[in-house]
Amino acid sequence: PLLALPLQLSLRSLCLHRSFVPTGRLCSSTAAEKGEDSFLKWFLLLIPATTFGLGTWQVKRRQWKIELINELSRLTTAEPIPLPLDPNELKSLEYRRVRVRGRYDHSQELYVLPRSPVDPEKEAREAGSLSSSGETGANVITPFHCTDLGITILVNRGYVPRQKMRPESRMKGQAESEVEVVGVVRLTETRKPFVPNNDVERNRWHYRDLEAMSRVTGAEPIFIDADFGSTIPGGPIGGQTRVTLRNEHMQYIMTWYGLCAATSYMWFAKFIKKIKV
Template sequence: MLRLSAQICKQSLAMQRLPGSTNRIPTIRLQLVTRKMTQQSQKIEWTTSIPIGNKDKDKITALGWFLLLIPATTFGLGVWQVKRKIWKEQLIKDLDKQLHMPPVNLPDDLSQLAQMEYRLVTLRGRFLHDKEMLMGPRSLIRPDGVETQGGLFSQRDSGNGYLVITPFQLADRDDIVLINRGWISRKHVDQETRASGQNRNEVELTAVVRSGESRPQFTPDHKDGQVYLYRDLGRMCASSGAAPIFLDAVYDANAAPNAPIGGQTRVTLRNDHLSYLVTWFSLSAATSYLWYRQIVRRIPF
């Protein structure tokens, strides 16, 4: 375009220099045309010098914003685990407080016990030893709260055994409840080996209110109607005629020799929320860094 305009200018100047040339209007028109063409050519060169698409390239796409949900979600799960940790710690404190509160009398309405788990209650009656059941195997919880571990030949009888579950006929009513009298070793499974601990008189005892258990995953069915693997209140009550009430007897230092050892209450509350919240917050930090590196900075690996 510039060359063409330059040639036109030269031709116009040559025509002006010709002798006798008096027509100057075409020359002025040619100059105007040349100036417009020059401006248009300069405008085109100026616009084409700007990089096209840089702003679009820096924008975060819809997919990029969608991937931001990963660090945001894991951060939210970490916050939720913090709240769960606080709640579980407070629940454990409340249960421990209930275990150390003074015992109360067994309520007349036994259905109230469903809201009193881990509370101490006192009751009076007599054991029905002919309907005794076993639950286990279980390790022994000593009076100081330490749980023994069986397995070695020297510890097989002292650390591994069963819990004795005996129906208990209440003295002031016709109701029967289930009492976990405590732990016995394997060599004392037969009642004859612990005859001195089979008291058939009316007694008063203190026990901890417990609830039933669902069948744990991968746990096989019960061996028979006498040995149970967990607190299956449905089957226990059906075989003994007891109400669906389960109580753990407390430790009695004056118990007869070879009698079941009470105080076998396990507070079965797992508190793994600290490890969970560390995991979620770590995932949130890692995915946030990856999102910033890949989506915002566009830095390849």
């Protein structure tokens, strides 16, 4: 019996040790799960926080866009000023109305196409939409010798439908006398993706490249869009400056803030109220 006692104690000790192993493992597993839940809880909170930040950024972008639209509208309706000759000054005057006097050189017309006619009221109503009138034609760019300045510039006289592109089809509007033109200063353009290259040989232009246009016509790289009031009866229709910018920021604001509200509720229900979602 005395020799059996240590063996009994050893067996009892082993049994007690084995009985505690599952409990330890259970505690470790529970702690790991709690750690994972805590990480997931705070990680998922990034979703409503991020969408809220994006919505707030769009609010600021919308305010900036509204101010820019108002500034462009102010420039295009301001009293016209004499055309400055300083290139550096001109670079800061895009969309500014200027006044020039001189004669057109109709023998060197350039055609920017395809173009649809601009209706300022329609442009304002449909800002941000990808709509089209269905009618296409070209804008007629004509060298204009400024008699008071002694230089030749480029003037976008305005829109003509395709059947009126040939000068002989609109001879009534090909004024030879000295005229006064009020227009909006425009700068050169960079070709946008998917816009074809200008075809100088065939006189088919797709974007406003002032350097190339100046080389072809011998004019200075100064370009203005004639306003509607400068339209000569029977000629191209002026006022073809598109100054309406797309302003879809309110849609983005509603989208981002809506996602923020939805994901915030789901996070609250899952991790605070412990509702299964």
